[in-house]
Amino acid sequence: MTASSVGPLQPGGPIVLIGAGKMGGALLDGWLAGGLDPALAAVVDPGLPPEAAAALKSRGVALVPDPAAIAAPAAVVLAVKPQMVADALPVAAAFMQPGAVLVSVLAGVTSAKLAAGLPAGAAVVRAMPNTPAAIGRGITGAFATAGVSAAQTALADALLKAGGQVEWLDDEGLIDAVTGVSGSGPAYVFLLAEALAEAGVKAGLPAELAARLARATVEGAGELLRRSPETPETLRRNVTSPNGTTAAALSVLMADDGLGALMARAVAAAAHRSRELAG
Numbered sequence: 001m002t003a004s005s006v007g008p009l010q011p012g013g014p015i016v017l018i019g020a021g022k023m024g025g026a027l028l029d030g031w032l033a034g035g036l037d038p039a040l041a042a043v044v045d046p047g048l049p050p051e052a053a054a055a056l057k058s059r060g061v062a063l064v065p066d067p068a069a070i071a072a073p074a075a076v077v078l079a080v081k082p083q084m085v086a087d088a089l090p091v092a093a094a095f096m097q098p099g100a101v102l103v104s105v106l107a108g109v110t111s112a113k114l115a116a117g118l119p120a121g122a123a124v125v126r127a128m129p130n131t132p133a134a135i136g137r138g139i140t141g142a143f144a145t146a147g148v149s150a151a152q153t154a155l156a157d158a159l160l161k162a163g164g165q166v167e168w169l170d171d172e173g174l175i176d177a178v179t180g181v182s183g184s185g186p187a188y189v190f191l192l193a194e195a196l197a198e199a200g201v202k203a204g205l206p207a208e209l210a211a212r213l214a215r216a217t218v219e220g221a222g223e224l225l226r227r228s229p230e231t232p233e234t235l236r237r238n239v240t241s242p243n244g245t246t247a248a249a250l251s252v253l254m255a256d257d258g259l260g261a262l263m264a265r266a267v268a269a270a271a272h273r274s275r276e277l278a279g
């Protein structure tokens with residue numbers, strides 16, 4: 001498993017996005033911000049709110065219900081809910097002309113299940129991004145099936161990298177754990193901000209002040225982690241005076257039944273659900 005190299009976003013043909021909700025929309029934003037010609041982006045999403053559809057059109061992105069309207073797509077990106085895959089996969093299949101690569105971001109839906117609904121021999125990449133992709137700060141785990149060419153892998157890499165870092169996986173089975181760590185992970189961090197604010201209220205702070213303190217603390221710690229060469233452990237130790245206040249808090253959080261055990265259970269539950277969604 002290696003981090004991929006940086007490559008320019010040169011699709012060499014239209015990119016069809018099926019499902020432009022939170023994740024698909026974040027990816028599309030990344031492609032456009034990364035310089036993708038809007039004329040090369042097409043969206044299929046019958047459920048898009050009118051204002052979202054109008055915003056796409058005003059950016060020059062076509063809403064395309066008809067596969068015949070798109071000549072030789074380079075990639076078809078599938079970003080509907082896993083529960084909608086039976087409806088959306090035939091739509092994707094209709095756009096999958098020879099040479100196109102399907103990139104799926106669906107949690108739990110295996111490449112074998114995707115391939116079974118596509119033209120024989122279709123190239124499939126299974127990916128698990130996360131919502132910080134909306135600001136180019138996401139991280140994606142991706143797996144390319146055997147039929148994906150080097151050029152198609154490079155295109156998928158460039159499309160996913162528009163949302164941040166990409167880690168290519170040698171084993172599709174790792175995607176369930178990737179989902180538990182980074183796919184779902186932003187929610188854990190947002191929950192930390194919520195829980196810290198609630199704890200502040202319980203400790204006597206006004207709610208709005210507690211929310212501001214908690215939010216800025218999560219933001220600041222995340223940014224420090226980003227900019228510092230130090231490990232999370234060293235940064236944690238830097239906060240912790242011997243026998244001080246942080247040590248008192250960490251004796252709770254790092255107890256045997258503390259955050260480590262809780263996080264392990266949470267990630268295992270997400271990975272288990274990902275395997276369940278695979279059916």
Ligand SMILES: NC(=O)C1=CN([C@@H]2O[C@H](COP(=O)(O)OP(=O)(O)OC[C@H]3O[C@@H](n4cnc5c(N)ncnc54)[C@H](O)[C@@H]3O)[C@@H](O)[C@H]2O)C=CC1
Pocket residue numbers: 018019020021022023024025044045046047048079080081082084087088091105106107128129130131183184
């Ligand atoms: N939201 C997240 O943090 C992440 C989501 N994912 C995956 O991304 C996928 C989408 O999730 P969200 O964006 O959160 O959901 P969402 O509900 O925001 O977006 C799904 C979109 O698909 C559209 N859609 C439904 N049926 C369709 C069809 N037959 N044809 C075309 N479009 C159709 C809906 O109108 C909607 O706009 C899921 O499979 C999820 O597992 C992956 C990583 C992170």
Ligand SMILES: O=C(O)[C@@H]1CCC=N1
Pocket residue numbers: 107179183184
């Ligand atoms: O909750 C979910 O199922 C999706 C996949 C990872 C993040 N959101």
